[in-house]
Each structure stands twice: as C-alpha cells, then as structure tokens.
Amino acid sequence: xxxxxxxxxxxxxxxxxxxxxxxxxxxxxxxxxxxxxxxxxxxxxxxxxxxxxxxxxxxxxxxxxxxxxxxxxxxxxxxxxxxxxxxxxxxxxxxxxxxxxxxxxxxxxxxxxxxxxxxxxxxxxxxxxxxxxxxxxxxxxxxxxxxxxxxxxxxxxxxxxxxxxxxxxxxxxxxxxxxxxxxxxxxxxxxxxxxxxxxxxxxxxxxxxxxxxxxx
Numbered sequence: 001x002x003x004x005x006x007x008x009x010x011x012x013x014x015x016x017x018x019x020x021x022x023x024x025x026x027x028x029x030x031x032x033x034x035x036x037x038x039x040x041x042x043x044x045x046x047x048x049x050x051x052x053x054x055x056x057x058x059x060x061x062x063x064x065x066x067x068x069x070x071x072x073x074x075x076x077x078x079x080x081x082x083x084x085x086x087x088x089x090x091x092x093x094x095x096x097x098x099x100x101x102x103x104x105x106x107x108x109x110x111x112x113x114x115x116x117x118x119x120x121x122x123x124x125x126x127x128x129x130x131x132x133x134x135x136x137x138x139x140x141x142x143x144x145x146x147x148x149x150x151x152x153x154x155x156x157x158x159x160x161x162x163x164x165x166x167x168x169x170x171x172x173x174x175x176x177x178x179x180x181x182x183x184x185x186x187x188x189x190x191x192x193x194x195x196x197x198x199x200x201x202x203x204x205x206x207x208x209x210x211x212x213x214x215x216x
Contacts (some may be wrong), residue, residue: 002056003052004053006181017044052104057208059176060209068176076096078200086118087149098182108177108179113173114142115143117142119165141153141165152190156182156186162182199212
C-alpha cells in the first residue's frame, strides 16, 4: 500500500498539529486530557492515511471500445442529457459518487488526445445535488478518441475543496493511467455518445481502474 503524493502536505500538517496537541495536554493538562489528545491524534492520522492511500490495482487491458470508470465509488446518475459546455449535444451521462472512504485517485477512462481542459470556480453543493454538475467548483476534461469524444467532469462537493488535474491540452494519454485527484469526497461525471452501450446500473459500486462503465 503506497501513500499518494497529494497527501504529504496534509500528513505533515496533521503530524504538527498532533504534536502540539499532545505536548500541550501533557504539559498543562490532567492525565485524562493527555489520553484524549493521543486518541484524537491517532484517529486523525488514520483518517489521513486511509484517505490518501494508493493501493495496488491491476491495470486492465487497453481497449479503445471500452470506457472504464475514472473513479472509485457508486453510480448515482444514468441519464440522457444535453452537455452544454463543450460537446454541445445530447449525451449519456453517468455519474460516480466518491465517498470519503473511497480511494480518490482519478484515472483516464479512455486512451486518446486531451482536446480540452477547463477549470471552473463555483459553489460547494453536496455532490449528489442535481445542480452540482454545473454550479460547483469543477474541472472538465475532453478526450478525443478513435470512436468519438468523451468528456469527464471532476466535481468538488461540500467537503471536497481541492481538485487536482495533471493533464495538459494536447497530451496523448493512456487508458487507466492516473490523471488527477479529488480531496475529501465528491463525484465524477462521464459524458458519452448516445451510441454507447451503458454497462452499469444505478447504485452499482465501481472500482478504478478496470470498472467497465460503457462500450462504444
């Protein structure tokens, strides 16, 4: 089990605050306060370590006709909708909700050329709110593939206030490789051509990489 690089600043801050808390309780407080300080510090450390964990995952065979989930989580939306930001057409939308206990690494759902990247500031509605896809802080990525364009949108939620996207426009990326990270829970929307054959059901739990969302 590895620890993801995005977690080091949070880990260092947690260790510093824990040291201050424990030292203060030991120096100035009664014994019971010292015990509480150790307990709270241990809990915070465990939370940070599990949240930023990077477990070994076997990568799937690259297949340009398959769409793999970009994130761990639960499928909360499967519907036809008009994608107004870039594709400007009706698409299948599949949304995956990432709870705080999920692995929060995001991966490319397809291989192809990164055609469009755009960060949007916004609100912090809960991730399952219908308007979170268009009103929350979010980062849109469009992949140009041999079978059409695929758009994903990393969306911040009520707790998630930090979206990381490591891609650049023009990058030639491979399916299932890491493309970003969302801290402290949120969701990822996937917009697909109407010709796509959706392979997941509502409330199904998917895991990245290799969790099949659809086939083109």
